[in-house]
Amino acid sequence: MATQQLDNDVPATASTSSALIDRVAMLLEAFVGQGPLRLAEIAERSHLPRSSTHRVLQRLVELGWVERHGFHYILGIRxxxxxxxxxxxxxxxxxxxxxxxxxxxxxxxxxxxxxxxxxxxxxxxxxxxxxxxxxxxxxxxxxxxxxxxxxxxxxxxxxxxxxxxxxxxxxxxxxxxxxxxxxxxxxxxxxxxxxxxxxxxxxxxxxxxxxxxxxxxxxxxxxxxxxxxxxxxxxxxxxxxxxxxxxxxxxxxxxxxxxxxxx
CATH class of the missing domain: 3.30.450.40 (GAF domain)
Incomplete structure (x- = not known):
């Protein structure tokens, strides 16, 4: 899986990188016009598997692109x-x-x-x-x-x-x-x-x-x-x-x- 390769620091192919960027884009688009969202809501709005959504969200939180408050997520200050x-x-x-x-x-x-x-x-x-x-x-x-x-x-x-x-x-x-x-x-x-x-x-x-x-x-x-x-x-x-x-x-x-x- 693309995310597994990235998690293990294995160099990604061009197609893998493109697929990951698409996932990040779809996930961030889920926040447009919305307030705080739960994990299930983000997965539904982004049309991504819940496990992938959680994994990408965790990384975005680390980067400051997304913030987590309890069970809710919002776009981060970055x-x-x-x-x-x-x-x-x-x-x-x-x-x-x-x-x-x-x-x-x-x-x-x-x-x-x-x-x-x-x-x-x-x-x-x-x-x-x-x-x-x-x-x-x-x-x-x-x-x-x-x-x-x-x-x-x-x-x-x-x-x-x-x-x-x-x-x-x-x-x-x-x-x-x-x-x-x-x-x-x-x-x-x-x-x-x-x-x-x-x-x-x-x-x-x-x-x-x-x-x-x-x-x-x-x-x-x-x-x-x-x-x-x-x-x-x-x-x-x-x-x-x-x-x-x-x-x-x-x-x-x-x-x-x-x-x-x-x-």
């Missing part, structure tokens, strides 16, 4: 990281000039992020602060329910498409702790027209304002963070709202609107 590279190419190119302008005008740090499972993955960052919190760096991840960018994306995502949330990470005394608490925060996001504000939920002394942006391969979040004691929330909300529209237009090729200059 899959989202690889997929984000495609989104990054166009969205970051469109967003960078806007991000640089915001950082220059406000003195705050600007992030571009994407939903990666139950976390927010930072694709790009412009600005140096905060230095003491590695969770704000490019490539770092934060719990989706705690981050302003994560809540902006959740509010713009249908409930059935939400990732699993366990509320186990509570960075500060201001963090979201329960689903009911999260729902209250998301209602505030919707009341602001999709703009999320997090005050010290991810890190003490840090306030972040974020908006979701539709791009051709999903949604990204633009966020601005700064010291809680000095960040003017109302003005930053207005800046983020306008910037999100500018990035959407640049990413989608829609000409920017000419703004009237009022003397």
């Amino acid at each position: 899959m989202f990281e690889l997929g984000s590279q495609v989104t990054r190419q166009r969205s970051v190119q469109a967003a960078l000039p806007v991000m640089i302008d915001i950082a220059r005008r406000t003195g705050h740090t600007v992030h571009l992020s994407i939903l990666a499972g139950s976390e927010v993955l930072h694709l790009e960052r412009v600005g140096l602060w905060p230095r003491a919190h590695p969770g704000w760096n490019v490539g770092a991840r934060q719990p989706v329910e705690q981050a302003a960018g994560g809540r902006a994306l959740l509010a713009a995502t249908a409930f059935e498409d939400w990732p699993p949330l366990d509320f186990s990470v509570v960075p500060t005394c201001y963090s979201v702790r329960t689903r009911a608490h999260l729902e209250r925060e998301l209602n505030k996001v919707r009341d602001r027209g999709g703009i999320a504000v997090d005050v010290q939920g991810c890190a003490l002394g840090v306030t972040a304002v974020a908006a979701p942006i539709d791009v051709d391969r999903g949604k990204i979040a633009l966020s601005v963070c700064g010291p809680t004691r000095s960040l003017d929330t109302d003005s930053v909300v207005a800046i983020v709202r306008t910037a999100a529209v500018d990035i959407y237009r640049a990413a989608s090729g829609v000409p920017a609107l000419r703004r009237r200059v009022i003397n």
Whole structure:
């Protein structure tokens, strides 16, 4: 069997390699549009024997392409990281000039992020602060329910498409702790027209304002963070709202609107 050959480190033929790649592809396709799946459900959806499904899943879990939670499997963070590279190419190119302008005008740090499972993955960052919190760096991840960018994306995502949330990470005394608490925060996001504000939920002394942006391969979040004691929330909300529209237009090729200059 092809899988036995691979398990025993025996060189595979071209046909064997092709067959294995087909199996992996069919298995991963089983997750499209689905939430957590049991082994039997994955085998049924991928039309593979249960034993082969289990063997391939085990290897994908080891590689980080799939995650196992009890008896359920979901796509792993590595899959989202690889997929984000495609989104990054166009969205970051469109967003960078806007991000640089915001950082220059406000003195705050600007992030571009994407939903990666139950976390927010930072694709790009412009600005140096905060230095003491590695969770704000490019490539770092934060719990989706705690981050302003994560809540902006959740509010713009249908409930059935939400990732699993366990509320186990509570960075500060201001963090979201329960689903009911999260729902209250998301209602505030919707009341602001999709703009999320997090005050010290991810890190003490840090306030972040974020908006979701539709791009051709999903949604990204633009966020601005700064010291809680000095960040003017109302003005930053207005800046983020306008910037999100500018990035959407640049990413989608829609000409920017000419703004009237009022003397």
